[in-house]
Amino acid sequence: MDKQELMLKDYLLQTISATKFHIEYKLPSEYQLVEQFDIPRIKVRNVYTLLEKMGLVYSRKGVGRFIKHQQKPLDVVMTGNISFSEKMKSQTANYKSKLTKFERVAQDHAIYTKADIGQEPLYLVERLRYIDDEPAAIHRSYVVISNMPEIKKIDSRLVSMYQFYQRFGVNEFRSTFSQLSVQYVNEIEREMLNCEVLVPIVKVESDNWDAERNVLLEYTEIIYRTDLFYFQI
Template sequence: MEQIEVRDYLIEKILNTKSKENYKLPSENMLAEQFSIPRKRVRDAYVYLEQMGLIESRQGIGHFVKPKKKLLDIVLTGDVSFSEKMKQQTKDYRSILTRLEQIDKNDLAFKSIQMVENASLYIVERLRYIDGEPAAIHRSYVNSELFPEIKKEQNKLSSIYQFYKLNGIQRFESKFTRLSTIFPGKYERLMLHCENLVPLILVESDNWDKDRNIQLEYTEILYRSDRFSFQLNG
């Protein structure tokens, strides 16, 4: 309870600080005396705030409010390339292919995917870098029966939309979009360089060839919530 009280006090202080960048927060000794609690309780509160991505601790100096990065706007539609959305907002954008493999139909992940019945799937995972830092994981579960040579074309898969266009598909549409919040597991923390209490925004959608009414993929995108703001429509 004591730790929660200190944590709430510090969060309120962070939110109400006008000049947030590099603002030094009260020392552990000062807060321990103010709240009449052991210094360890204050230290635990600071560790929690660091795991939330709100502060950074500098050994021997103190605890500071973490500088906020510019938030990038995302319109939650599946008919526009993520890469194109990012290139419109920043000059420093990269997409790196991190995984390309077939999904076993007995895999639990396969059973949760909303795809056409009996489709054979490949997972195409890309890590998106914004301003030199990893910011999003993009997984496309692609209907490999439409693209039987997909594994041979991994040099073209950093942008799945460009890959589709190279295969003659020009118009896309999404028939559902679902938004939820999750906390990162070990894999996501390592990939995105984020703390374990920084929530991720999970956006699930589908992608169809609009002209032929054929489902191309089921999509999952994991966004760092401290890097993006979201618009529900365009």
């Protein structure tokens, strides 16, 4: 981006952050900004399309460009033993979870390169979490079948992995690591999360052990849209 584009980006970001998030706030047209800043129209377009990819703005051909309504982010507590479901239900009335995949993990899946996993057959339970009817997080549990054979019997009524494990005799949980990284989504996850190309995601990878039997229950991967959450550590 050249200096003119950077200047315009900051100008529009200030406009967006200063605006009291009324629905349908209309931004200046491309030609208004061309005249106001005396720069080529293509540079205005470049900045506008960047803001669109960041999920801040949307356009309607022939009408104009508008600031997108942003939800107030919710708090996710990253430590402690409260399940994600409980965390969300305490902050919003409109939370739900949908089971999107439950199947054996193919032998060539990348998960098998993780050191702790080795070649133990795994069962994937994948859930999409919704807040105010918007997809907000993808929760993947890779369960070690030999340490929790009942996992093969789950069905679409599954509500919480915590409750599932407790039902089958696990009372004490332990985690040996939890790692957070920030990335951009791939296309599959972007469609699942219904977000724009440049909304970064936080990926949290951790494990979950039965502390009494000292066996690995699952390897966990959670993908959060970063525009919908603050993370309490």
